[in-house]
Amino acid sequence: xxxSRTPLLAINDLHVTxxxxxxxxxxxxxxxxxxxxxxMGPNGSGKxxxxxxxxxxxxxxxTAGTVSYEGRxxxxxxxxxxxRQGVFLGFQYPVEIPGxxxxxxxxxxxxxVRKQRGLPEVDxxxxxxxxxxxMKLMHIEDSFLSRGVxxxxxxxxxxxxxxxxxxxxxxxxxxxxxxxxxxxxDALKVVAAGVNSxxxxxxxxxxxxxxxxxxxxxxxxxxxxxxxxxxxxxxxRTLALExxxxxxxxxxxxxx
Amino acid sequence: xxxxxxxxxxxxxxxxxxxFVTEIDSDTVAPGLxxxxxxxxxxxxxxxxxxxxxxxxxxxxWLTMREPHWAHVKFAPIDYQSISYYSAPRSRKDGPKSxxxxxxxxxxxxxxxxxxxxxxxxxxxVAVDAVFDSVSVATTFKERLAxxxxxxxxxxxxxxxxxxxIEQYLGSVVPYTDNxxxxxxxxxFSDGSFVYVPKGVRxxxxxxxxxxxxxxxxxxxxxxxxxxxxxxxxxxLEGCSAPQRDxxxxxxxxxxxxxxxxxxxxxxxxxxxYPGDANGRGGIYNFVxxxxxxxxxxxxxxxxxxxxxxxxxxxxxxCVLRGEGSSGEFYSVATxxxxxxxxxxxxxxxxxxxxxxxIISKGISAGxxxxxxxxxxxxxxxxxxxxxxxxCDSLLMGGQCGAHTFxxxxxxxxxxxxxxxxxxSKISDDQLFxxxxxxxxxxxxxxxxxxxxxxxxxxxLPMEFAVEAQNLLAVSLEGAVG
Numbered sequence: 001x002x003x004s005r006t007p008l009l010a011i012n013d014l015h016v017t018x019x020x021x022x023x024x025x026x027x028x029x030x031x032x033x034x035x036x037x038x039x040m041g042p043n044g045s046g047k048x049x050x051x052x053x054x055x056x057x058x059x060x061x062x063t064a065g066t067v068s069y070e071g072r073x074x075x076x077x078x079x080x081x082x083x084r085q086g087v088f089l090g091f092q093y094p095v096e097i098p099g100x101x102x103x104x105x106x107x108x109x110x111x112x113v114r115k116q117r118g119l120p121e122v123d124x125x126x127x128x129x130x131x132x133x134x135m136k137l138m139h140i141e142d143s144f145l146s147r148g149v150x151x152x153x154x155x156x157x158x159x160x161x162x163x164x165x166x167x168x169x170x171x172x173x174x175x176x177x178x179x180x181x182x183x184x185x186d187a188l189k190v191v192a193a194g195v196n197s198x199x200x201x202x203x204x205x206x207x208x209x210x211x212x213x214x215x216x217x218x219x220x221x222x223x224x225x226x227x228x229x230x231x232x233x234x235x236x237r238t239l240a241l242e243x244x245x246x247x248x249x250x251x252x253x254x255x256x
Numbered sequence: 257x258x259x260x261x262x263x264x265x266x267x268x269x270x271x272x273x274x275x276f277v278t279e280i281d282s283d284t285v286a287p288g289l290x291x292x293x294x295x296x297x298x299x300x301x302x303x304x305x306x307x308x309x310x311x312x313x314x315x316x317x318w319l320t321m322r323e324p325h326w327a328h329v330k331f332a333p334i335d336y337q338s339i340s341y342y343s344a345p346r347s348r349k350d351g352p353k354s355x356x357x358x359x360x361x362x363x364x365x366x367x368x369x370x371x372x373x374x375x376x377x378x379x380x381x382v383a384v385d386a387v388f389d390s391v392s393v394a395t396t397f398k399e400r401l402a403x404x405x406x407x408x409x410x411x412x413x414x415x416x417x418x419x420x421x422i423e424q425y426l427g428s429v430v431p432y433t434d435n436x437x438x439x440x441x442x443x444x445f446s447d448g449s450f451v452y453v454p455k456g457v458r459x460x461x462x463x464x465x466x467x468x469x470x471x472x473x474x475x476x477x478x479x480x481x482x483x484x485x486x487x488x489x490x491x492x493l494e495g496c497s498a499p500q501r502d503x504x505x506x507x508x509x510x511x512x513x514x515x516x517x518x519x520x521x522x523x524x525x526x527x528x529x530y531p532g533d534a535n536g537r538g539g540i541y542n543f544v545x546x547x548x549x550x551x552x553x554x555x556x557x558x559x560x561x562x563x564x565x566x567x568x569x570x571x572x573x574x575c576v577l578r579g580e581g582s583s584g585e586f587y588s589v590a591t592x593x594x595x596x597x598x599x600x601x602x603x604x605x606x607x608x609x610x611x612x613x614x615i616i617s618k619g620i621s622a623g624x625x626x627x628x629x630x631x632x633x634x635x636x637x638x639x640x641x642x643x644x645x646x647x648c649d650s651l652l653m654g655g656q657c658g659a660h661t662f663x664x665x666x667x668x669x670x671x672x673x674x675x676x677x678x679x680x681s682k683i684s685d686d687q688l689f690x691x692x693x694x695x696x697x698x699x700x701x702x703x704x705x706x707x708x709x710x711x712x713x714x715x716x717l718p719m720e721f722a723v724e725a726q727n728l729l730a731v732s733l734e735g736a737v738g
Binding site: 055079083091109116149 | 684685686687689690691692693694695696697698700704705707708709710711712
């Protein structure tokens with residue numbers, strides 16, 4: 001549950017348009033340190049937009065509202081700065097970067113954070129050991145080490161790779177954008193185990209998802225339902241179950 | 257971000273790093289070209305009569321030729337009479353006998369370029385021949401190579417020590433009538449490197465030539481000849497740079513490779529001639545003819561080039577696959593930024609049975625650069641069961657550059673297999689954002705994506721060159737995105 005201290009992430013009255021179209025429409029949300037919040041909602045309700053805006057993706061116009069992260073103005077930071085400050089976005093559609101080795105990218109990411117903190121570059125040998133350990137947890141084969149970033153990966157492999165990156169980077173705020181979509185039940189369990197392994201009082205997680213299936217394995221502290229760009233309803237995990245039973249129309253109707 | 261921006265500014269201000277001029281006393285012939293100039297060059301080099309005569313035939317033929325303009329490049333007319341065709345550091349008597357006799361200023365120049373000539377520097381076991389303006393100033397590791405029977409020396413020295421090899425092979429792959437620039441080179445070539453690897457010998461180290469244009473208003477016309485005898489192996493590296501000047505300078509080199517039965521020649525180039533400034537002023541015109549002939553059975557020639565420099569690049573390292581079962585490869589990364597133009601590719605001429613060729617070309621265009629791949633795959637009637645695979649990829653950065661592909665295929669034997677794959681892509685916003693969202697800076701992300709794009713070529717380069725190539729690419733693409 002969110003604590004009484006300053007929340008890790010505080011979104012206040014956020015309005016966002018994409019190409020002139022209003023997507024987020026006065027969204028307000030507070031997430032405390034150590035909490036796992038699920039953001040659910042029908043297609044087009046603004047779930048992915050929220051995830052992208054928090055990570056700093058270009059192409060979104062913020063017309064009103066504020067986002068504070070660890071007490072600072074998150075929206076004033078460039079995307080790479082946000083990442084170095086501990087914000088992680090797990091992509092819904094991870095992109096392929098042919099010829100760039102998975103481990104190379106991961107190491108560059110880790111070193112970017114370390115540089116920010118004034119630490120020396122990670123030792124290559126130790127780093128490989130750490131990656132191998134996390135790979136085992138994510139059921140990722142050894143051949144992964146020599147392959148290009150997401151190059152020729154199946155949908156499930158891409159998602160597991162996102163979680164692997166998260167485990168290695170150990171973010172303060174992890175935003176997982178539909179990391180469960182397109183996964184079979186075994187892969188879903190692996191992904192859930194990965195996310196759960198990172199739960200701690202210092203870390204916060206926003207799970208963006210369409211279905212409550214993932215929430216059976218990663219039990220959230222709070223569930224929010226997003227409708228037409230704002231939070232229509234919040235509750236504990238029973239809200240997700242109720243949604244599953246009654247469908248999104250139930251909340252949409254109420255919000256109208 | 258501000259930290260990044262500052263670093264970036266420093267890097268961009270740094271620009272071309274090899275643009276310095278060495279103040280050195282030179283022996284430079286007055287500009288202009290006629291038979292007297294050709295005779296003078298030949299006399300300065302104490303050449304035998306056959307060579308003087310060969311040069312004069314080339315000059316006479318050249319006077320009947322016209323400068324070619326079929327390439328997809330634009331340049332102002334070149335006044336060939338305003339160029340000096342010979343410039344050499346003024347040395348004592350016959351030139352240096354050992355490194356101790358080389359002018360310290362010259363040695364310092366190469367140190368600055370990152371090419372230490374002192375053998376004690378042991379440049380990871382690479383033997384270096386350094387060509388400064390028109391002449392070779394130093395060749396390292398001569399004794400160790402001689403012990404293996406390998407001849408690696410300045411061309412002008414080989415003319416005196418191995419005249420029979422020169423007479424037999426010079427112009428046998430690129431005849432003096434070949435093309436405008438090769439013919440000009442045949443008339444006035446000054447120096448270059450000569451390599452002969454005897455039968456069955458695996459050359460014990462990488463051989464390397466480092467070309468440097470220093471003097472003003474001179475052209476550089478080197479001639480490189482590499483002969484790999486039956487069953488031998490040699491890997492050869494070529495690097496180049498030039499001072500930053502507002503005038504364009506002409507570089508018209510010729511490289512000839514000959515591979516006999518079962519011989520293997522690997523020729524790698526990292527070309528970093530001065531590309532001109534951000535507005536397209538100055539820079540080298542790199543009009544080069546490179547060709548190898550697999551004369552023997554199962555001979556193999558592999559060209560790898562990384563082209564980042566020059567205002568204009570016009571070159572097509574090619575393979576003539578004459579020997580039965582011989583094979584040729586061409587791996588290329590060509591980068592253009594600002595106002596650079598490149599028209600480059602290869603020719604694979606299949607003559608023998610069961611000959612194979614592979615072409616992997618990666619073109620990167622940024623700024624207002626124009627990048628053209630031009631390739632010919634020719635299967636002659638005699639080339640039964642010949643095979644070619646071509647892959648030609650272009651990467652665009654920004655909206656003002658261009659990528660062009662002109663693949664020519666001529667097949668005269670129905671048993672041939674010819675494959676061609678091509679792609680054009682942009683560095684996508686998605687790829688860039690993915691890296692940013694992992695904390696990686698935009699410059700690093702671009703370099704990472706571009707290096708990934710070029711990976712299949714970089715992996716063909718010898719290790720120490722691969723690192724240099726990657727760094728060069730990063731410098732030449734600075735500020736290309738964002």
